[in-house]
Amino acid sequence: MKKMFLILLFPCFFTFSFGGDGLHQKSVIFPEPTDYSYVVLNPSKPLHLTAFTLCMRVATEKTDETIIFAYCRADQDELNVWREKNGTYSVYFRSSSDGVHFTIPPLNTFFTHLCVTWESKSGLTAFWVNGKKSVRKVYKRGHTILSNGVVLIGQDQDKCLSGFDINQSFVGEISDLNMWDYVLTSNDIAALSEGYEVAKGNIFRWSDISYEIKGNVIVQPKNDYSAV
Structure with missing residues (x-):
């Protein structure tokens, strides 16, 4: 596949597809x-799941409601991870109201390694x-x-791919997103x-993930600034 090295520096409505070297x-x-503005993540295998581990590094200074991970199927939320208005963190399956909520240390301006298991x-x-x-x-047994x-x-x-709310959009950085179709051990x-x-990660592996960028999203080295 032809390699593409593009960094989007201001808002637009173009879409770019990437593969090969991942992120x-x-x-x-x-x-x-x-x-x-968003990034579509293309899985390595179908998300037909009876268990999962989802991990990523997240940095954000946003303190109100924000989406962290969204999986939609047939115009219905299939799996969403949220930071709620009240500061709790939540997982939802096929619902916008019946989720499971956790009080955990808040995300902040420094990278936090965040995982969800089920x-x-x-x-x-x-x-x-x-x-x-x-x-x-216990959430959604069976x-x-x-x-x-x-x-x-x-x-x-x-x-799916529409109905976005600016007040719920993510602002900050995400890196090292990986997902498995089983629960990893504590170690x-x-x-x-x-x-x-x-x-x-057998569903998503950040190092060679296939993805598509839309809007004002910048891709940069995780630890160092790289001028274009």
Whole structure:
């Protein structure tokens, strides 16, 4: 595939597709609230899930309601992760009102390693912050997350790829997003938080992820500034 090296520096409505080298050692930066800027993440395998681990590094100074991860299928939210208006963090399956809520240390201007784990058999769900696990709660025991949808970071999609709300958009940086179709061990998540690659994400693997950018999203090295 032809390699493309493009950094979008001001708002527009163009879409760019990327593949091959993925986002190894890079961040995607959402510099301002919008209702048009987002990144589509293309999975390596279908999101037909009875368990998952979702991890990423997140930095944001936004303190009100914001979407962290959005998976929509057939104009219906299939899996969303939120920071709520009241400061709690939540997971929703196929609902905008019936979620599971956690009080965890808030995201801030420095990168936080954030994970969510869930498995259907027991319904046990947890957030992990810098390798430390929250209390576990039971959510949607026996549920299955269905495939053939669209995964976004940056916007909540009330309908797939549409219905965006500027007040819910993500502002900040996201890096090292990986997802597995099983629950990682505590030791693995702790190691990931320290920067070790313990298992290759079999749904999303940031280092070679296929993705599409729309709007005012900047891709930069995670640790250093690189002028265009």
